[in-house]
Amino acid sequence: MKKIINDPHTVATELLDGLVDYYNGDASLVSPGVITMNDIPDNKVALLVAGGAGHEPIYHGLVGKNFADGAACGDIFAAPPPNIMLDATRAVNKGNGVMYLYGNYAGDVMNFNIAEQLARAEGINVETVLIYDDVASAPPDEKEKRRGIAGLIPIVKLAGAASNSVDSLEELVRLTTKARDNTRSVGVALAPGSIPASGLPTFELDEDSIGIGMGIHGEQGVGVEPMMSADDLTAKMMDLIFGDDLSFESGDEVVVLVNSLGSTTLMECLIVLKKVKQILSERGVKIHDIITGNLVTCQEMAGLSISLTKLDDELKPLWDMPCSSLGYTKL
Amino acid sequence: MKKIINDPHTVATELLDGLVDYYNGDASLVSPGVITMNDIPDNKVALLVAGGAGHEPIYHGLVGKNFADGAACGDIFAAPPPNIMLDATRAVNKGNGVMYLYGNYAGDVMNFNIAEQLARAEGINVETVLIYDDVASAPPDEKEKRRGIAGLIPIVKLAGAASNSVDSLEELVRLTTKARDNTRSVGVALAPGSIPASGLPTFELDEDSIGIGMGIHGEQGVGVEPMMSADDLTAKMMDLIFGDDLSFESGDEVVVLVNSLGSTTLMECLIVLKKVKQILSERGVKIHDIITGNLVTCQEMAGLSISLTKLDDELKPLWDMPCSSLGYTKL
Amino acid sequence: MLSADAVKNMLIAVADTVIANEDILGEADRQLGDGDHGIGMTKGFTAAKAQLEALEPTSVSQVFTTTGMALMSTMGGASGAVFGMMFQSGGMAIASAEGLDAATLSTFLEASAQGVMNIGKAKPGDKTMVDALVPAQAAAANVKDGTIAEALAAAAEGARVGMEKSKDMIAQHGRARTLGEKCIGHPDAGAVSVSIIFKRMSEFAAA
Amino acid sequence: MLSADAVKNMLIAVADTVIANEDILGEADRQLGDGDHGIGMTKGFTAAKAQLEALEPTSVSQVFTTTGMALMSTMGGASGAVFGMMFQSGGMAIASAEGLDAATLSTFLEASAQGVMNIGKAKPGDKTMVDALVPAQAAAANVKDGTIAEALAAAAEGARVGMEKSKDMIAQHGRARTLGEKCIGHPDAGAVSVSIIFKRMSEFAAA
């Protein structure tokens, strides 16, 4: 697998350097693996995201204006260690507490739980909201086993907005938890990405098959099926979301995200979006806003996911707040 | 080649429908192949972009606020016919003329020249600015043979801003021509995309080779070389840009675009960006702003391009104007 | 001399034949291009046929320009402009013609080839449809004084020979350009179209 | 009984051995995982070795927790937390120990296994390093009254047998989970690491 890199073992640090360059004075690398905005106001309730590299633009590319205040970035597909998370916690802490917001993966939970304890021991007020939006990864009564996938984008966006309007960590946790609980996603996989260090594929899948509900690293979904049309696939994915425990009824307002996992084109995302819109219209569900593109990726993996976030009167103004980051910018 | 589509022959119309859905009330399909913003003010000097589908988000995804007023969209990799361009011209014309802005490809030039003549015959004031930013496609004294590649993004962005501040078509042409003349790009290709209708690759390239200066459809560049490191590759690309007829000197200010052609990851773009920044710093060239991501693509083609746009006192405020579109949003 | 109505029927027959050859044209383009030439020509000639069928022609010129406009306005891409212009420029040059005779055909073809080269900038030898169209024009010019059937037969033979010769050329335009030597042995897809078009015209006039 | 200094030297020897086995660990992970276990352990034990060399230890507990913190703070990922916790939890449980004897080792291993299972939620049989660590702990518990060399030999043998048994297990965690039956026949990479670690400790104590 040809890639435009220098050394397969240093991609994570090099891309983080490039990311800081991208922010062009708005954000800095304050310690190894830690990128934070330069102008976090005193007493701001801080939002910290974190995760392994290789899924760009998340998570470190979500640092931005009205977005995350900072991110702790690990090696490719590996959570950063607790001390890096602790460094990040210290860097974003402006005296009013820090909320951790990240995807529910074993390595991340382990390392960040340790960091949380260490930060608390230092007197920093830390709370965690775990993201688990993937309906295909476990039944509704086992949400703690669910993976965090592309639904993290609307959740972090809402949390970023909230973090700029609340005055307590508790309030940020409440709003973010609501955003999380109002978000459902399902993904499909067509072909694996490759691991930068080895060049090997992240998983195996037949040329004519599609993995319904598969995770972004190739984790098990709800079944492998023969390739099907975009419309049939979209209907199937929407059924999985509607079959979950969050209702989407006539009159509800949602944000829709159609996310490419890497090499799936915007052309395909738009064709899927067309069907999503039709299905939501038939239900009477109103689309408040739409995002599409490469937001949560796994290298050049082929596949996409659909996420729905239900807005209420409290979340809608948060959604409408402009924001800016490498991953997502809203005017 | 597995793709998430319904019918390989209707992808262009379906994706355009999906694009209108994406704009969620801000833009409409006013006639087949023609998407325009809904609120173009009377007497606005209109900006019309156009080209074949399959390269999303361009061109139709550049319709937006302080961006293009409308776009004419053709079939996959094919310019729309003159009458569609004429329909688009009529739709965006608000009495103060229409500027055509598109990439210098034979089919596009043929069809849009005819459209221009037809529009003029109807009394619509039309002028054209051709985009030819690819330094690897012809020598500086044969600019009319150069292809338009990712540099179109900063050029259309600046033109979109200008179109909202000028009061004559001539002034828009002048500013856009300056933006075009201040922009240089060079691309590299690692692997082809696939043609949706046939599933076949758009070109062939050895597994260990990289096409320097190759066009986005596989057009000839300046040479095929063995795969090399990101740093060496970036240095080579920057040399091609610096070797051209536009000077980039100490004190100059530029916008940098590192564009993925499809499946090349943001990780790779950021690693390249890091080196671009270093090379520019060594020259004393100041980076005013940076864009990176999948902006000008050719399906899931692997490769990327670097574009530099030199700003002056007139272009800088245009650059800083916020804008919003599927392709690029700036707060 | 063919009347406007006869020319209309002739071009409807051409449309049917082009559509029937969709796969052959697609295959020709697949060798050197992106394989969509059959799809494009079918799209164009389906539209042209529908417009011709609805037309009560007042001149041969009108029949050709109607065809040209239909192709140009539905196909898109380089080939839409080129094939549209082939009929459009030719048709406009014979605006005053009462019918289609050998001399009128010659005028038509001269303007047609010129129009295509003006818009597409391809020269003979560049491996495009010009390499069938220009020999067709040259052959027809030699029988200006013959019958229209003789002139169309000459044009068809010229186009066929030109199309065959295009096999030996190295492409200078479009995607095939990057193939270099590899495109030798395959005819240009657009030249195949031109050859099919004139063959069918000739058959129509001979019948 | 091993002094704090001896334990320090023992863990430096362990670090050297783990680093020397980078390729073997990478290959084991390549069969079932993403092939980076050798890289990760080398990173962690390189840091651990550097910190140990700079340390003038005041207790065996400190030697183990220094190792644990070094692993945990440099490796990242699930394995960084798990292997870090293996030394960290064990080390904290023997804070008052004067040196490392068989009883202390047993206390260490019990807390170590418990700490790993607490943080990672893996149970024996899930095909993780727990399947080497828990048998090591059980085996060492049986020779609490022996010498430290005997206890470490037992732990090493327990770890080896556990690692071998992991070949027959179906993974319940991490990437290998999606392989199902296909992972039978290959040992868990982390279990290989645990086995290597105790083997080297045992050799050190026997020398």
Ligand SMILES: Nc1ncnc2c1ncn2[C@@H]1O[C@H](COP(=O)(O)OP(=O)(O)O)[C@@H](O)[C@H]1O
């Ligand atoms: N500049 C040109 N001048 C003349 N003919 C051209 C030119 N460009 C393309 N063509 C003709 O168009 C044909 C290709 O048509 P088609 O496959 O329909 O379009 P595309 O190249 O857009 O896929 C070529 O075989 C050639 O004969």
Ligand SMILES: Nc1ncnc2c1ncn2[C@@H]1O[C@H](COP(=O)(O)OP(=O)(O)O)[C@@H](O)[C@H]1O
């Ligand atoms: N939850 C867990 N509990 C115990 N050990 C685990 C757990 N998750 C992973 N491991 C161990 O970590 C090893 C993989 O380590 P490594 O390859 O370095 O990390 P990664 O899985 O992030 O690539 C596995 O072989 C297993 O022994």
Ligand SMILES: [Mg+2]
């Ligand atoms: Mg084509």
Ligand SMILES: [Mg+2]
């Ligand atoms: Mg073609």
Ligand SMILES: [Mg+2]
């Ligand atoms: Mg890993």
Ligand SMILES: [Mg+2]
């Ligand atoms: Mg691994």
